[in-house]
Structure formats: structure tokens, C-alpha cells
Amino acid sequence: xxxxxxxxxxxxxxxxxxxxxxxxxxxxxxxxxxxxxxxxxxxxxxxxxxxxxxxxxxxxxxxxxxxxxxxxxxxxxxxxxxxxxxxxxxxxxxxxxxxxxxxxxxxxxxxxxxxxxxxxxxxxxxxxxxxxxxxxxxxxxxxxxxxxxxxxxxxxxxxxxxxxxxxxxxxxxxxxxxxxxxxxxxxxxxxxxxxxxxxxxxxxxxxxxxxxxxxxxxxxxxxxxxxxxxxxxxxxxxxxxxxxxxxxxxxxxxxxxxxxxxxxxxxxxxxxxxxxxxxxxxxxxxxxxxxxxxxxxxxxxx
Numbered sequence: 001x002x003x004x005x006x007x008x009x010x011x012x013x014x015x016x017x018x019x020x021x022x023x024x025x026x027x028x029x030x031x032x033x034x035x036x037x038x039x040x041x042x043x044x045x046x047x048x049x050x051x052x053x054x055x056x057x058x059x060x061x062x063x064x065x066x067x068x069x070x071x072x073x074x075x076x077x078x079x080x081x082x083x084x085x086x087x088x089x090x091x092x093x094x095x096x097x098x099x100x101x102x103x104x105x106x107x108x109x110x111x112x113x114x115x116x117x118x119x120x121x122x123x124x125x126x127x128x129x130x131x132x133x134x135x136x137x138x139x140x141x142x143x144x145x146x147x148x149x150x151x152x153x154x155x156x157x158x159x160x161x162x163x164x165x166x167x168x169x170x171x172x173x174x175x176x177x178x179x180x181x182x183x184x185x186x187x188x189x190x191x192x193x194x195x196x197x198x199x200x201x202x203x204x205x206x207x208x209x210x211x212x213x214x215x216x217x218x219x220x221x222x223x224x225x226x227x228x229x230x231x232x233x234x235x236x237x238x239x240x241x242x243x244x245x246x247x248x249x250x251x252x253x254x255x256x257x258x259x260x261x262x263x264x265x266x267x268x269x270x271x272x273x274x275x276x277x278x279x280x281x282x283x284x285x286x287x288x289x290x291x292x293x294x295x296x297x298x299x300x301x302x
Contacts, residue, residue, distance in 0.1 A: 020049040022056070029095040031058040041095050060095040064156060067106060071164065072114045074121040076129055083164040084121070086113050088144065094152030101151040109148060113158070116143045126165065133160050 023046050024030055030042040034054045049056070067090065071083040088109065092098045102108050120139050121129055129136070137158050145155040
């Protein structure tokens with residue numbers, strides 16, 4: 001064997017060894033078989049595969065993945081057919097079980113999700129389906145996670161992306177929502193009008209109370225003023241009587257004052273005045289005196 005053959009064999013061995021060196025990246029795993037049987041799982045790092053004996057059976061990603069399945073027809077408990085599409089978030093936790101557990105695991109998950117969804121929706125009515133998404137998501141996640149555990153798959157979340165009822169159901173729901181909004185608007189408008197009427201009535205009530213209170217205060221002040229005026233008149237009268245009594249007037253003075261008082265009364269609006277006999281006599285006396293004075297004046301003139 002010549003030196004060139006030896007060099008060629010050495011180069012061939014080096015090339016084979018280099019081609020069998022594998023570097024496993026982060027978040028990946030290599031499933032290795034030896035002579036057709038599972039040997040091991042390579043994690044992150046550099047590894048050397050035995051040439052012609054071992055092979056990489058499957059490269060598995062360990063990242064969380066998303067599976068968006070097309071809409072599935074489902075029938076509710078009240079016989080309404082809907083289209084629901086589902087989104088599943090899953091992660092491979094065991095590369096060996098994922099590789100050897102089931103053929104075409106994604107197809108299996110899709111079919112399992114469809115049958116699980118039909119079973120859950122079949123026990124619910126339309127309104128419950130539309131308002132119970134969280135409950136449906138939780139039930140589906142629990143069922144799918146348990147079913148896919150032997151396949152090395154963990155289901156983290158399940159979401160109902162769209163729920164599409166039939167067109168006539170959508171139209172009926174839109175009409176119902178419109179009627180509900182109109183009803184709420186009417187209620188709010190009525191409550192506003194009621195509140196405005198209440199405020200207006202309360203304003204009128206307070207205004208009437210204030211007017212009555214003002215009138216009451218005015219009447220009280222007027223009454224107090226009249227009472228004070230009467231009191232002052234009475235005090236002045238009493239003071240005048242007291243002073244007259246202190247002066248000890250004669251009977252003639254008293255009669256003259258009485259005559260002056262009746263004269264003042266005669267100048268008023270009275271149409272009929274009754275004069276006491278004492279004053280009548282005093283008036284006659286006064287008239288005689290005046291006649292005598294006038295006669296004396298006439299004689300003096302002559």
C-alpha cells in the first residue's frame with residue numbers, strides 16, 4: 001500500500017469524523033438511534049456520532065409552539081351549528097416520547113382538539129358558549145394536557161379565537177343588542193328627566209319657603225313697629241296726663257281743653273258729633289263773652 005493510499009485513508013477518516021460531529025443548539029434536542037434502536041438524547045453542546053452505526057432520528061425544538069387550527073363545525077345543546085377555530089400553545093417536554101409516542105403528533109392534537117371541543121360545546125347552549133369562553137378554555141386545556149402527556153407534550157393554553165354563529169343568529173343578536181341599547185338609553189333619559197323634575201320641584205319648594213319666611217319676618221317687623229308706636233303714643237299720653245295732674249288744673253281749664261279737643265275732632269271726617277252738656281254750657285258762655293266783646297267794640301267805634 002503506497003503512501004498516497006494511506007494519506008487518502010487518513011483524510012477520509014478525518015472527513016468522516018468531522019461530518020459526524022454535531023453541535024446541538026439552545027432549545028433543541030437530538031434523538032439518536034443506534035442500529036435502529038433508541039440510544040440517547042443529545043442536549044445543548046458538542047457531540048460525536050458513531051459513523052454508519054448511529055443516526056439522528058429526529059431534531060426536536062423545545063420552545064413553546066403555537067398551533068392554529070382551522071374552524072371546526074360544532075353543534076350546541078340547543079341545536080345551533082357554529083364555526084369555532086382554536087389556538088393551542090404547547091411545548092415538547094420529552095423528545096423521546098414525542099418521537100416514538102405517536103405518528104404525526106400535530107394531526108393527532110388537531111383531531112383531539114376538535115373532538116374535545118364538540119363534546120364540551122354539545123353540553124352548552126348558544127348563550128353559554130358566547131359567555132363562557134374561559135370555562136371552555138380551561139376544560140379543553142385540562143383534557144388535552146392529560147391526553148398528550150404520553151406523547152411528551154405539555155399543553156400550556158387553549159384559546160377559542162373565533163366563535164361564528166349562523167348569519168341569521170348574528171342578525172338576531174344584533175337586533176337584540178340594538179333593542180337593549182335603546183332600552184338603556186330610554187331608562188337613562190327617563191331617569192334624567194325624573195331627576196330634573198325633582199330638582200325643579202325642590203327649587204320651587206325652597207323658593208316658596210324662603211318667600212313665606214321673608215313675608216313672616218316682614219309681618220313680625222311691622223307688628224313690632226306698630227306695637228312700639230302704640231307703646232310710645234300711650235307713654236306720651238300717660239306722660240301728658242301725669243303732667244296735667246301735677247299742674248292741678250281748674251275745672252274751667254279742663255273744660256276749655258275738652259272744647260279744643262272737640263274742635264279738632266270737628267275738623268276731621270266725622271259727620272255727627274255729640275257734645276256733653278258741660279261743654280255746651282261752656283260754649284254758650286264763650287259765645288256770650290264774644291258777643292259782649294263785639295258790642296263793646298261797636299260802641300267804642302261809634
